[in-house]
Amino acid sequence: MPAYITLINFTDQGARTIKGSPDRFEAFKTAAESKGVTVKSVHWTLGAYDLVLVTEGPEDALMTLSLQTASLGNVRTQTLRGFTVTEMRKLLAGLP
Template sequence: MATYITLANFTDQGIRSVKDSPERFLAFKAMAEQLGVSVKAAYWTVGNYDIVLVVEGTDEAATTLLLKVGMLGNVRTQTLRGYSEQEFRGIVGKLS
Protein backbone atom coordinates (compact mmCIF):
# COMPACT_ATOMS: atom_id res chain seq x y z
CA MET A 1 0.00 0.00 0.00
CA ALA A 2 1.17 3.49 -0.82
CA THR A 3 1.34 6.22 1.83
CA TYR A 4 -0.10 9.67 1.18
CA ILE A 5 0.25 12.82 3.25
CA THR A 6 -2.59 15.26 2.64
CA LEU A 7 -2.45 18.93 3.61
CA ALA A 8 -5.91 20.45 3.82
CA ASN A 9 -7.30 23.95 4.20
CA PHE A 10 -10.85 24.80 5.14
CA THR A 11 -12.87 26.48 2.41
CA ASP A 12 -15.24 29.33 3.31
CA GLN A 13 -17.96 26.69 3.64
CA GLY A 14 -15.76 24.49 5.82
CA ILE A 15 -14.71 27.22 8.24
CA ARG A 16 -18.30 28.43 8.67
CA SER A 17 -19.14 24.98 10.00
CA VAL A 18 -15.78 24.24 11.67
CA LYS A 19 -17.58 22.88 14.76
CA ASP A 20 -18.69 19.97 12.58
CA SER A 21 -15.10 19.12 11.57
CA PRO A 22 -14.66 16.23 14.04
CA GLU A 23 -17.90 14.63 12.79
CA ARG A 24 -16.89 15.20 9.17
CA PHE A 25 -13.64 13.41 9.99
CA LEU A 26 -15.58 10.37 11.21
CA ALA A 27 -17.49 10.36 7.92
CA PHE A 28 -14.15 10.65 6.08
CA LYS A 29 -12.80 7.63 7.98
CA ALA A 30 -15.90 5.60 7.13
CA MET A 31 -15.63 6.57 3.47
CA ALA A 32 -11.93 5.64 3.50
CA GLU A 33 -12.68 2.22 4.99
CA GLN A 34 -15.34 1.55 2.34
CA LEU A 35 -12.72 2.27 -0.34
CA GLY A 36 -10.03 0.15 1.34
CA VAL A 37 -7.98 3.14 2.49
CA SER A 38 -6.54 3.16 6.00
CA VAL A 39 -6.36 6.47 7.89
CA LYS A 40 -3.10 6.30 9.85
CA ALA A 41 -3.15 9.79 11.40
CA ALA A 42 -5.09 13.04 11.43
CA TYR A 43 -4.07 16.34 12.99
CA TRP A 44 -5.84 19.67 13.12
CA THR A 45 -3.08 22.24 12.84
CA VAL A 46 -2.36 25.96 12.97
CA GLY A 47 -0.25 27.71 10.35
CA ASN A 48 -0.41 27.28 6.60
CA TYR A 49 -2.66 24.22 6.75
CA ASP A 50 -5.69 23.38 8.86
CA ILE A 51 -5.54 19.58 8.76
CA VAL A 52 -2.81 17.03 8.02
CA LEU A 53 -3.83 13.47 7.14
CA VAL A 54 -1.76 10.34 6.62
CA VAL A 55 -3.51 7.56 4.70
CA GLU A 56 -2.50 4.28 3.08
CA GLY A 57 -4.12 2.67 0.09
CA THR A 58 -3.84 1.95 -3.57
CA ASP A 59 -3.34 4.89 -5.92
CA GLU A 60 -6.86 4.50 -7.28
CA ALA A 61 -8.57 4.21 -3.91
CA ALA A 62 -6.69 7.12 -2.33
CA THR A 63 -7.35 9.35 -5.34
CA THR A 64 -11.04 8.42 -5.32
CA LEU A 65 -11.26 9.21 -1.59
CA LEU A 66 -9.66 12.63 -1.95
CA LEU A 67 -11.77 13.55 -4.97
CA LYS A 68 -14.93 12.59 -3.08
CA VAL A 69 -13.84 14.72 -0.11
CA GLY A 70 -13.09 17.65 -2.42
CA MET A 71 -16.55 17.39 -3.96
CA LEU A 72 -18.11 17.99 -0.54
CA GLY A 73 -16.67 21.52 -0.57
CA ASN A 74 -15.35 21.80 3.00
CA VAL A 75 -11.62 21.51 2.28
CA ARG A 76 -9.11 21.98 -0.48
CA THR A 77 -6.21 19.55 -0.44
CA GLN A 78 -2.65 19.04 -1.56
CA THR A 79 -1.48 15.45 -1.46
CA LEU A 80 2.06 14.11 -1.36
CA ARG A 81 3.20 10.53 -1.96
CA GLY A 82 5.26 9.49 1.05
CA TYR A 83 7.95 6.82 1.16
CA SER A 84 9.12 4.96 4.25
CA GLU A 85 12.84 4.70 4.94
CA GLN A 86 12.80 1.13 3.65
CA GLU A 87 10.98 2.11 0.46
CA PHE A 88 13.36 4.99 -0.15
CA ARG A 89 16.40 2.80 0.46
CA GLY A 90 15.09 0.49 -2.26
CA ILE A 91 14.66 3.43 -4.63
CA VAL A 92 18.12 4.90 -4.09
CA GLY A 93 19.63 1.41 -4.17
CA LYS A 94 18.65 1.24 -7.85
CA LEU A 95 20.56 4.42 -8.72
CA SER A 96 23.81 4.03 -10.60
Protein backbone atom coordinates in the same frame (compact mmCIF):
# COMPACT_ATOMS: atom_id res chain seq x y z
CA MET B 1 0.92 -0.20 0.98
CA PRO B 2 1.67 3.32 -0.30
CA ALA B 3 1.53 6.12 2.29
CA TYR B 4 0.12 9.57 1.62
CA ILE B 5 0.40 12.80 3.58
CA THR B 6 -2.45 15.20 2.88
CA LEU B 7 -2.23 18.88 3.77
CA ILE B 8 -5.71 20.36 4.22
CA ASN B 9 -7.15 23.86 4.36
CA PHE B 10 -10.74 24.77 5.12
CA THR B 11 -12.68 26.56 2.40
CA ASP B 12 -14.94 29.45 3.44
CA GLN B 13 -17.78 26.94 3.67
CA GLY B 14 -15.71 24.59 5.83
CA ALA B 15 -14.71 27.43 8.14
CA ARG B 16 -18.33 28.57 8.53
CA THR B 17 -19.29 25.03 9.57
CA ILE B 18 -16.16 24.36 11.64
CA LYS B 19 -18.10 22.70 14.47
CA GLY B 20 -18.91 19.84 12.10
CA SER B 21 -15.26 19.19 11.29
CA PRO B 22 -14.79 16.20 13.66
CA ASP B 23 -18.00 14.59 12.40
CA ARG B 24 -16.97 15.16 8.78
CA PHE B 25 -13.64 13.51 9.55
CA GLU B 26 -15.42 10.45 11.02
CA ALA B 27 -17.54 10.21 7.85
CA PHE B 28 -14.37 10.51 5.75
CA LYS B 29 -12.69 7.75 7.79
CA THR B 30 -15.67 5.43 7.29
CA ALA B 31 -15.66 6.12 3.53
CA ALA B 32 -11.90 5.59 3.40
CA GLU B 33 -12.09 2.23 5.15
CA SER B 34 -14.85 1.09 2.77
CA LYS B 35 -12.42 1.73 -0.13
CA GLY B 36 -9.45 -0.05 1.46
CA VAL B 37 -7.72 3.15 2.64
CA THR B 38 -6.43 3.18 6.23
CA VAL B 39 -6.34 6.47 8.13
CA LYS B 40 -3.11 6.34 10.14
CA SER B 41 -3.52 9.74 11.83
CA VAL B 42 -5.25 13.10 11.60
CA HIS B 43 -4.17 16.33 13.28
CA TRP B 44 -5.89 19.71 13.35
CA THR B 45 -2.97 22.13 13.16
CA LEU B 46 -1.85 25.70 13.66
CA GLY B 47 0.02 27.43 10.85
CA ALA B 48 -0.22 27.24 7.08
CA TYR B 49 -2.54 24.20 7.06
CA ASP B 50 -5.66 23.46 9.08
CA LEU B 51 -5.28 19.67 9.14
CA VAL B 52 -2.68 17.05 8.29
CA LEU B 53 -3.87 13.55 7.38
CA VAL B 54 -1.76 10.42 6.97
CA THR B 55 -3.28 7.51 5.05
CA GLU B 56 -2.24 4.25 3.43
CA GLY B 57 -3.94 2.56 0.53
CA PRO B 58 -4.14 2.01 -3.20
CA GLU B 59 -3.63 5.13 -5.32
CA ASP B 60 -6.86 4.71 -7.27
CA ALA B 61 -8.91 4.37 -4.07
CA LEU B 62 -7.25 7.46 -2.60
CA MET B 63 -7.94 9.43 -5.79
CA THR B 64 -11.63 8.48 -5.76
CA LEU B 65 -11.87 9.40 -2.09
CA SER B 66 -10.13 12.74 -2.72
CA LEU B 67 -12.55 13.60 -5.52
CA GLN B 68 -15.56 12.70 -3.37
CA THR B 69 -14.21 14.84 -0.53
CA ALA B 70 -13.50 17.79 -2.83
CA SER B 71 -17.05 17.68 -4.18
CA LEU B 72 -18.41 18.42 -0.69
CA GLY B 73 -16.74 21.84 -0.74
CA ASN B 74 -15.43 22.01 2.83
CA VAL B 75 -11.70 21.58 2.24
CA ARG B 76 -8.93 21.98 -0.31
CA THR B 77 -6.19 19.37 -0.24
CA GLN B 78 -2.63 18.81 -1.35
CA THR B 79 -1.55 15.17 -1.21
CA LEU B 80 2.04 13.98 -1.10
CA ARG B 81 3.28 10.43 -1.60
CA GLY B 82 5.40 9.41 1.38
CA PHE B 83 8.18 6.83 1.31
CA THR B 84 9.50 4.74 4.20
CA VAL B 85 13.20 4.21 4.83
CA THR B 86 12.92 0.73 3.31
CA GLU B 87 11.22 2.10 0.20
CA MET B 88 13.89 4.79 -0.16
CA ARG B 89 16.69 2.23 0.14
CA LYS B 90 15.14 0.23 -2.72
CA LEU B 91 14.75 3.36 -4.86
CA LEU B 92 18.30 4.51 -4.16
CA ALA B 93 19.70 1.05 -4.91
CA GLY B 94 18.62 1.56 -8.52
CA LEU B 95 20.70 4.72 -8.94
CA PRO B 96 23.95 4.51 -10.89
